[in-house]
Amino acid sequence: MNRILIVGSGGREHALAKCFHKSPTVEKVFVAPGNAGMRDVATIIPIEAMDFEKLISFSKEENIDLVFVGPEAPLSNGISDAMKQAGIRVFGPSAKAAQLEASKSFAKQLMNQYDIPTAKHVTVFTKDEAMKYLSSHPSPIVIKADGLMAGKGVTVAMDDQTAINAVEDIYREVAYGPLVIEEFLEGEEFSLMAFVNGEKVFPLDVARDYKRAHDNDEGLNTGGMGSFSPVPFIKDEWVKEAMNNIMIPMAKAMVDQGIPFTGMLYGGLMATSNGVKTIEFNVRFGDPEAEVLLARLLTPIDQIVFDVMDGKDVNLSFDPRFALGVVMASKGYPLNFEKGIPIRNLDDLGVDVCHMGTDWDNGWVNKGGRVLFVMDLDETLEKARETVYKEIARIDAPGLFYRSDIGRWKEEHV
Ligand code: AMP
Ligand code: GLY
Secondary structure, three states: OEEEEEEEOOHHHHHHHHHHHOOOOEEEEEEEEOOHHHHHOOEEOOOOOOOHHHHHHHHHHOOOOEEEEOOHHHHHOOHHHHHHHOOOOEEOOOOOOOHHHHOHHHHHHHHHHOOOOEOOEEEEOOHHHHHHHHHHOOOOEEEEEOHHHOOOOEEEEOOHHHHHHHHHHHHHHOOOOOEEEEEOOOOEEEEEEEEEEOOEEEEEEEEEEOOEEEHHHEEEEOOOOEEEEOOOOOOHHHHHHHHHHHHHHHHHHHHHOOOOOEEEEEEEEEEEOOEEEEEEEEOOOOOOHHHHHHHHEOOOHHHHHHHHHOOOOOOOOEOOOEEEEEEEEEOOOOOOOOOOOEEEOOOOOOOEEEEOOEEEOOOEEEOOOEEEEEEEEEOOHHHHHHHHHHHHOOOEOOOEEOOOOOOOHHHHOO
8 A cells, every 4th residue: 555745735736635545555645735725635744845855754754655746846956866866766857857847948959959849939148139039020929938037937929019028027137048939829729748757658638728817818827727628629630649749759858868757747739730839848747737637537646657657558547527627816816916815615515626725724715826726527518617617606705716718618619
């Protein structure tokens, strides 16, 4: 029987905890640092995700059989390397391999070297260089700050002024540093995740994420405001193409570079009129994609991870029904938001909830920007959507907001 430690504290980690908890071969699930809402399925350990030393001592004391790392930051800071050195089994890439997410220019360089389709791009290092490039490349255009300027993220500039403003913002804080400017891709966006070990790549079903804060894809880019899976309008042939041209070639490229990847590989992909192209790679489960995918995963996750790590082949089996979920976020998110907002009527809902950023203070309150993920599994997407919106309306939390158009794909894809 397996003893599992999940590292992280959001909705993805709650979904992982639920998934490990339901496996017949899992004895106990711990989450560090977790959040109060995960107590239904896990023991919460107050150790921060970046405190590798304490996580290692804890894993030894508790005879942890597997550490599963949720978020990117500990990975790119070397949690897997540290755990491995201490003799603890960990699922997640090394710091070197995690550059695939941490550094956009590293990812682009590899994609170009191995002919992995992605948006055309340039990397510039100064404001003058960026402005010069923009003057000959009109909008729509996409501006991506690299790891060095983390937090500035991505601007999809539909007009020239937005592009100029984004460049100015970035170089106001740092005079010199890599900035990726890339071609705007038009098409259907989808998230494809896979369990990877070296050249072996085992994909999950496709999920759809909603990145923008508000309805009709308006507002700022966020971590994701809702998701569903499977995605009827993403064709099987696009997924095959993505596997053959993007996911497998990237796994092979990493091996070829001497930095083999072990962990979850996430392709943020766009099916364009010129084929499927890569928007970005992440080195972990997407959030909130993990919540809907793990709700549908029928194969015990600990067995998948151990088999993948042992170099065996695995068959992933999924519930054919539709999982759909909506994020409730604190007003103001993804910018400044309030903490400590009371949330009532949470415990008698007729749907599943993943806690993304809650705390318990004589009642539920929020401590994160994204607070709750309200989710249902049903025969049709429409039914799942109806149930989720009916139940979410019963949650009494006037300080939170949510999108009302998650899963309205019929209207978008007639
Ligand atoms: P990223 O952080 O790279 O995932 O970018 C955030 C979001 O911006 C993506 O999920 C896309 O919706 C959008 N985006 C990023 N790059 C492009 C691109 N080249 N063309 C169109 N949209 C993009
Ligand atoms: N939902 C997108 C991500 O996790 O990056």
